[in-house]
Amino acid sequence: MKQLRYDDYGGIDKMYLAEVDKPEPGAEEILIEVKAAGINPVDWKIRNAKMKMVDGHQWPRRMGLEFAGIIRQVGDKVTNFEPGEEVFGAISLKEMGAMADFVVVTPDQIHAKPPSMSMSEAGGLPLVGATAYQALHEKVDMRGVDVLINGGSGGVGNSAIQLARMDNANVTAVAGPHHQDIMRELGANRTVDYETTDVTKEDHRYDIILDASGTLPWSEAKALLKKYGTYLNLQPGLTSYVSSFVNNKLSDKKHVPMLTDITHHSLHKLYDLAEEHGFKVKIGREYGLMEYKKAFTELENGEGPAGKCVFLP
DSSP states (O other), X not given: OXXXXXXXXXXXXXXXXXXXXXXXXXXXXXXXXEEEEEOXXXXXXXXXXXXXXXXXXXXXXXXXXXEEEEEEEEOTTOOSOOTTOEEEEEOOTTTOOOXXXXXXXXXGGEEEOOTTSOHHHHHTSHHXXXXXXXXXXXXXXXXXXXXXXXXXXXXXXXXXXXXXXXXXXXXXXXEOGGGHHHHHHTTOSEEEETTTOOGGGSSOOEEEEEESXXXXXXXXXXXXXXXXXXXXXXXXXXXXXXXXXXXXXXXSXXXXXXXXXXXXXXXXXXXXXXXXXXXXXXXXXXXXXXXXXXXXXXXXXXXXXXXXXXXXO
């Protein structure tokens, strides 16, 4: 089978498509035939040695965190899933390996796929959906408040707009000129084109700021917060944790760094959001796995489309 991997930290040239044996699931494991694998910034951040604290240091390093697919084989002790079921899920950062024809997982890493979603949509859901949900539902109360989503055109931003509007928040979403329509379609009350408007120069103030693109640092965001407002930092480094700890002791404006933890509970919440509330994943582009160089070049250079991009093995 094909599996995308690399043998050392570095750029796109370090990646290669390897031919490896199809894995055999253990007694408590499940073999999935991957039908779609989401592409995320974490994939190239780990490859570029930006997340050494959590990447496991295992070589060769496999790529891909999230997926949707079909169960092909279950271990003898697996009782809650059967071959033929359509599922979606995520693998740990230390293991990864979803960008492949097959992947082995444990039952707690998957959930039944939302019937309303295609394989591509479900394969691009776990990380962006769980990130937005944990940020906006578990870290803050956004019911009826003013929310700024910086980077509203990407997967996390798309998800955050929908979740905020479900709680009747007043949403301002920021992205480039070609992505204004998709943000309005998803429910943003107001959209900002960063090429013509600098949101940091405006008079608007917000109860919650979610920086989905990593381009609005705390140093600039804090001036945009109302008293007792919260800044959600989705791409924290070690210094973010230290500075936020000090700030939160002294200031009424809170800086909350967070890393997403995709659990079975998270997947169940996303399933319910899709089936009960019409939550959507906007697919920006589908790539064949053989197109991995093109895909990562476009996405790492910021040339990708609005929405979520996925590989179709």
